[in-house]
Amino acid sequence: GVADQNGTLGTAEETMETLVTVGNRVTVCGLLEDNNTSGTDFYVFDVQSGTSAGTVDGTVDYCFENSFEDATIEVWAKGVSNPLATFTTAHTEGSFDVELLDGEKHYLSVAANSAPYTAANYTLTVEVESMMTPIFSEGFEVWPPLNFTVTDDDPCLDWAQSSQTVVPPGEWPTEGSNLAYFNSYDCQTGSESLVTSSLNLSAANTVLLFIDMFHDPGYGGSFDNIQVQYDDGNGWINIGLQLDRPAQVQGWETEMVDLSALAGKTSVALRLFTTTAYGNNIHIDNVALMSK
The missing domain is CATH 2.60.120.200 (Jelly Rolls)
Incomplete structure (x- = not known):
């Protein structure tokens, strides 16, 4: 959670180190609080297959301590105007799929859907599954x-x-x-x-x-x-x-x-x-x- 609570994509890119993968996955942990006091959490990671494959299949796994209130998770790529994936009902645990762009910087954002939101620890893992050719x-x-x-x-x-x-x-x-x-x-x-x-x-x-x-x-x-x-x-x-x-x-x-x-x-x-x-x-x- 060192890199959370930084508010905007631009601030995230300027203030954070890019996350390092273990194998073909990257995992982050944070504390999500009421948006009135905390704001959106952002994380930065790169996708580098070394093959210039264009896109790669990925999965986002999430786990929230909060079982009742929803959060929104989005995956963005630098230079692309719309999010690559948006999941609006994240609570407890689950997963969703996303197409990532090979060779590009990506942003993972987490935000509470409404205030008040009961503060909750969370874990997110982005895993690369298969390449497009x-x-x-x-x-x-x-x-x-x-x-x-x-x-x-x-x-x-x-x-x-x-x-x-x-x-x-x-x-x-x-x-x-x-x-x-x-x-x-x-x-x-x-x-x-x-x-x-x-x-x-x-x-x-x-x-x-x-x-x-x-x-x-x-x-x-x-x-x-x-x-x-x-x-x-x-x-x-x-x-x-x-x-x-x-x-x-x-x-x-x-x-x-x-x-x-x-x-x-x-x-x-x-x-x-x-x-x-x-x-x-x-x-x-x-x-x-x-x-x-």
Whole structure:
């Protein structure tokens, strides 16, 4: 519990040492008190498989002395805007599953759901279970990219390669020396796509697509966007939520699209169907399709 009661993710990262694993697990102990006096407890740990596997399966086991009042446990990854897992009814003991990001810093948070809360000791253990394996990974280091066909359906719009963001300018790729960008800033209407070849997902149970996408607040009402689609012989169909460019905070975020509905298919193509709303450009990097 040395690292608890520090209130925010930023404070947790600045004030704590990263937890060290024993084997493939890390365990923390703390004292959870009324939120009016204590606040959220945060812990920091890294996931490093050494294989760049993308994601790893994990389990969070918990044990609380409090048998009646619920606490919320969340698992976050640095640079990802939403928690990887949220469990809102933690009391006594139990467990839940989480997909962790290989090579990334993670945060484990614990908070009482309401006040008053009877102070309770707790133990949390995060254990890595199995790795996801890459189907492909695209960093746009060469152009045209190795894993996508670039469409050219609109005379104004293009997907292209750059060493930095273009509009807004000057931000570096998340990995490697290059990124891909879509020139929505130049064109009022239209769409282009990055299209994969046919993929065999017959051996997969879980399929996840990760995209590093640059967001910025410019032209906040212009929702330039990427929609992931698939074609299994029946035409292009949307899957997952539309990924919009505008955001209040400028920077890279790792977007995750769950494609597990496609698991088991023997032949399916994917495309990043990208549409301009005449705002700033769309920039992406480090696209990875993972399965297990």
